[in-house]
Amino acid sequence: MPTFAGYVARRLLAGVVVLWGAATVTFVALHRVGGDPVDAVVGPGVSPTPSLRRQITEEYGFDQPLIVQYGRWLGRLLGGDLGRSYQLGRPVSAVLADQVRPTCALALSAVLLAGVLAVVTALATAGRGRLVRGLVSGAELAVVSLPSFWVGLLALTFLSFRWHLFPVAGDQGFAALVLPAVTLALPVAGVLAQVLRQSLDEALTQPFVLTVRTRGVPEALVLARHALRHAAIPVVTLAGWVVGSLLGGAVLIETVFARPGLGRVLLAAVGSRDTPVVAAIVLLSAAAFTCANLLVDLVCPALDPRLRTAPATRRTPPMPVTVAKETPA
Amino acid sequence: MHTRSRVRLTAGALALVTGLVACSGTTGGTGVRAGDDAGPPRDGGTLTFATDKEPDCYDPHVSPADVTAVVMRNVFDSLVAEGPGGTFVPWLATSWTLSPDGTTYTFELRTDVRFTDGTPFDAEAVKANLDHIAAPATKSQYAASLIGPYQSTTVIGPHTAQVRLARPFAPFLHAVGTTYLGMHSPRSLRTRAADLCAGGSASVGTGPFRFTAHTKGQQDEFARNTDYAWAPANAAHPGPAHLDKLVVRYLPTGSVRVGTLRSDQVDAIDNVPPQSVGVLEADRRLRTTTADLPGLGYTYFLNSARPPFDDVRARLAVRCAVDFKPLLKAVFFDRFPQAFSVLGPSTTGYDRTAEGGWGYDPARANALLDELGWTGRDAAGYRTRDGHTLTVAMPFVPEFTVTDRRTLDVGVQADLKKVGIRLDLEQSTANDYLPRRNAGDYDLIGFSWGGAEPDLLRSLFDSEQQFAQGGTNAARLHDPQLDAWLREAAESADPELRRARYADVQARIVARGYALPTYVGRRTVATGSAVHGLTFDANAWPLFRDVWLKGRG
Numbered sequence: 001m002p003t004f005a006g007y008v009a010r011r012l013l014a015g016v017v018v019l020w021g022a023a024t025v026t027f028v029a030l031h032r033v034g035g036d037p038v039d040a041v042v043g044p045g046v047s048p049t050p051s052l053r054r055q056i057t058e059e060y061g062f063d064q065p066l067i068v069q070y071g072r073w074l075g076r077l078l079g080g081d082l083g084r085s086y087q088l089g090r091p092v093s094a095v096l097a098d099q100v101r102p103t104c105a106l107a108l109s110a111v112l113l114a115g116v117l118a119v120v121t122a123l124a125t126a127g128r129g130r131l132v133r134g135l136v137s138g139a140e141l142a143v144v145s146l147p148s149f150w151v152g153l154l155a156l157t158f159l160s161f162r163w164h165l166f167p168v169a170g171d172q173g174f175a176a177l178v179l180p181a182v183t184l185a186l187p188v189a190g191v192l193a194q195v196l197r198q199s200l201d202e203a204l205t206q207p208f209v210l211t212v213r214t215r216g217v218p219e220a221l222v223l224a225r226h227a228l229r230h231a232a233i234p235v236v237t238l239a240g241w242v243v244g245s246l247l248g249g250a251v252l253i254e255t256v257f258a259r260p261g262l263g264r265v266l267l268a269a270v271g272s273r274d275t276p277v278v279a280a281i282v283l284l285s286a287a288a289f290t291c292a293n294l295l296v297d298l299v300c301p302a303l304d305p306r307l308r309t310a311p312a313t314r315r316t317p318p319m320p321v322t323v324a325k326e327t328p329a
Numbered sequence: 330m331h332t333r334s335r336v337r338l339t340a341g342a343l344a345l346v347t348g349l350v351a352c353s354g355t356t357g358g359t360g361v362r363a364g365d366d367a368g369p370p371r372d373g374g375t376l377t378f379a380t381d382k383e384p385d386c387y388d389p390h391v392s393p394a395d396v397t398a399v400v401m402r403n404v405f406d407s408l409v410a411e412g413p414g415g416t417f418v419p420w421l422a423t424s425w426t427l428s429p430d431g432t433t434y435t436f437e438l439r440t441d442v443r444f445t446d447g448t449p450f451d452a453e454a455v456k457a458n459l460d461h462i463a464a465p466a467t468k469s470q471y472a473a474s475l476i477g478p479y480q481s482t483t484v485i486g487p488h489t490a491q492v493r494l495a496r497p498f499a500p501f502l503h504a505v506g507t508t509y510l511g512m513h514s515p516r517s518l519r520t521r522a523a524d525l526c527a528g529g530s531a532s533v534g535t536g537p538f539r540f541t542a543h544t545k546g547q548q549d550e551f552a553r554n555t556d557y558a559w560a561p562a563n564a565a566h567p568g569p570a571h572l573d574k575l576v577v578r579y580l581p582t583g584s585v586r587v588g589t590l591r592s593d594q595v596d597a598i599d600n601v602p603p604q605s606v607g608v609l610e611a612d613r614r615l616r617t618t619t620a621d622l623p624g625l626g627y628t629y630f631l632n633s634a635r636p637p638f639d640d641v642r643a644r645l646a647v648r649c650a651v652d653f654k655p656l657l658k659a660v661f662f663d664r665f666p667q668a669f670s671v672l673g674p675s676t677t678g679y680d681r682t683a684e685g686g687w688g689y690d691p692a693r694a695n696a697l698l699d700e701l702g703w704t705g706r707d708a709a710g711y712r713t714r715d716g717h718t719l720t721v722a723m724p725f726v727p728e729f730t731v732t733d734r735r736t737l738d739v740g741v742q743a744d745l746k747k748v749g750i751r752l753d754l755e756q757s758t759a760n761d762y763l764p765r766r767n768a769g770d771y772d773l774i775g776f777s778w779g780g781a782e783p784d785l786l787r788s789l790f791d792s793e794q795q796f797a798q799g800g801t802n803a804a805r806l807h808d809p810q811l812d813a814w815l816r817e818a819a820e821s822a823d824p825e826l827r828r829a830r831y832a833d834v835q836a837r838i839v840a841r842g843y844a845l846p847t848y849v850g851r852r853t854v855a856t857g858s859a860v861h862g863l864t865f866d867a868n869a870w871p872l873f874r875d876v877w878l879k880g881r882g
Contacts, residue, residue: 033758035760035764036764042470043470047796047800047801050799052465052470052799055465055466055468059468087385088385088526089386089526089527090527095545156588157588160588160592161588161591161592168585168589254546255581258579258580259547260544260546261546264546271728272385272728273760
């Protein structure tokens with residue numbers, strides 16, 4: 001299907017442009033915040049002697065015009081060189097390489113868990129009476145609103161410190177993944193369940209459901225086979241938001257549960273103004289967003305036959321909602 | 330050979346704890362021994378120690394971080410070891426001499442020491458390490474300043490190294506005894522120079538442990554160096570560590586560290602938050618060990634280079650206006666005593682006579698401010714003079730400070746308000762703060778500065794140590810009297826003279842109100858009852874060389 005291949009190619013190209021934009025905005029933003037980058041390199045505890053200052057300035061090229069620094073940085077990025085961390089004294093790529101896996105393990109298990117929880121609660125409560133829906137909806141609202149930092153500490157206090165059911169995470173196998181993944185998944189599951197139930201309810205009022213019911217199909221099958229597929233599209237288009245919540249949530253969860261990962265590295269890097277690390281993680285996040293949205297664009301036609309026939313004039317899915325996450329104090 | 334009298338205590342956790350606290354107060358936090366009464370030490374087992382901050386860079390030649398020194402002490406030995414009161418005992422060096430002009434140290438080295446990669450330890454290794462610290466390419470953030478006037482090392486014989494300094498420098502041996510001047514294997518320095526910050530297998534020393542695994546964001550693992558036979562003369566035993574394995578976990582949240590210890594997920598935790606010390610002391614299965622942190626505790630520096638603190642009376646008014654007793658009780662649960670000198674009691678040269686020498690005196694604060702002409706009052710009750718409110722600014726960066734200290738700042742703000750001084754606590758970003766600090770655009774700033782050697786006062790108060798010059802003269806002083814004393818003490822090899830000069834310096838700083846000491850910081854380590862033999866060195870760094878576990882294999 002040449003048009004489909006062309007469509008994917010165009011989307012990929014757009015993704016590259018988004019990445020370049022993110023790189024540029026990051027560079028400008030990190031240089032706009034002002035201050036002497038030498039101070040960032042040596043850290044707050046030390047006041048550099050003039051000779052150390054000169055040495056660092058020359059080595060990192062801080063005395064070059066900004067446009068030259070930008071050009072060099074972009075050139076290195078194209079060559080796959082993310083630079084060297086100021087604080088960790090190691091190549092950024094080496095720093096991140098160790099951290100991608102634990103964060104991915106956490107994010108994937110959280111997203112899986114959130115998906116299952118959302119589908120199960122939505123299926124169980126769609127079309128039910130007001131009391132059941134009210135209770136479940138209230139619970140969902142609660143898990144969305146509670147600060148995950150606090151939920152994490154509470155989970156640790158009871159499930160780890162008091163009842164010894166799970167270890168304080170770290171990255172040590174499945175048992176250590178349970179608490180952080182659940183804590184990270186809960187708010188995501190809450191939002192997804194609310195959206196999914198609403199669109200399930202909407203689907204249940206459609207004429208095709210009436211047709212299915214008149215064929216004598218049991219109600220459970222009506223929900224699971226017919227209405228669910230119909231209702232899935234609004235949920236799938238939330239993928240961008242989900243990626244955002246997972247990245248933002250990872251910062252808090254990784255700190256509370258003392259797990260290694262990108263979130264913790266990012267937190268430390270922002271605090272110590274480790275510009276190369278911050279820039280690299282921003283780029284990585286942009287890449288994750290781009291991939292997620294690309295996947296959505298590919299999955300939606302599979303779910304909705306109407307989108308398959310004419311990719312050129314296809315309906316644009318609604319913009320993913322970005323929800324601001326709380327940041328650690 | 331120096332040996333120290335050991336603190337022997339009878340059983341009973343409570344007696345032990347109080348004994349240890351008292352001991353640390355008088356011996357400078359050194360050599361505090363927990364559980365020598367538990368029978369003969371036995372080998373084996375894994376100890377998991379949880380601390381809060383993870384090292385950014387594992388090369389102590391580069392990093393200024395306290396945690397780097399603590400963690401890497403297990404890997405890197407030093408030429409000498411520092412004991413209480415600024416005394417030194419042999420370690421990798423069996424003896425040393427100082428030339429009469431005070432500029433040349435000659436170290437005789439042990440001949441039986443090997444790095445864990447098999448490289449023999451010799452005078453060439455000493456030279457390679459000291460040159461590595463001094464090399465501009467290393468970009469040393471702390472170690473290089475510790476050996477300030479270092480010029481060169483000459484290999485006199487295979488096990489004799491001569492270190493030449495540009496001028497006499499009394500703090501040199503202290504510097505040599507810290508982890509910051511620990512000895513890397515010359516092979517690592519040569520072949521893995523770019524990886525030294527990363528830790529793990531690149532960090533090769535002669536220490537009691539080998540650095541076997543590093544998981545960033547989680548933990549570091551160390552395995553016993555079975556060949557070890559060269560512990561410093563003040564260690565409990567000369568041979569290999571008792572532990573098979575040491576795991577250092579990084580748990581940034583204080584309550585999580587406490588929870589993991591109480592649920593037996595770790596064996597020891599570092600930096601117990603002050604509010605949790607009481608709970609842990611009450612837990613009979615646990616033991617707490619406390620050491621006063623040497624060096625400059627949390628201190629407010631008053632900018633004497635601009636009004637209003639260019640006048641000694643304004644500075645003393647601040648000193649008299651703050652009632653520290655109730656403040657410290659509220660913020661730190663009475664865990665940290667009030668400080669009367671800028672140096673902590675466990676610092677070499679601490680002037681004990683300063684204790685209780687000054688205190689809360691609001692009447693005097695008001696009299697001093699009246700005398701300065703700040704007699705008017707504005708609508709909010711602050712003092713005014715010629716229509717101007719008496720306002721002082723204290724910029725700070727949340728990321729550089731500890732939350733408890735910010736709470737203390739707010740308490741000080743309230744006390745100053747009572748005498749009519751308006752203190753503005755100005756939260757800023759590092760990017761705004763550092764240029765502002767370097768330009769002297771503040772009335773006061775607060776920070777602490779660890780270290781067992783009183784020469785640290787020189788980088789904090791000598792007139793040639795302004796921020797722009799790479800120093801930390803936060804009070805922006807130009808006091809020729811202080812300069813003369815500090816420089817004399819830095820160059821003198823006479824401990825009594827040094828002690829006298831540092832006492833003069835401490836007294837003058839407080840009398841002239843250049844800086845306002847607040848509290849004596851303490852490090853509390855809590856351990857499970859199986860853990861024995863944990864000690865602190867002169868810098869209040871916990872040592873694992875002599876630690877052993879009872880009843881576990």
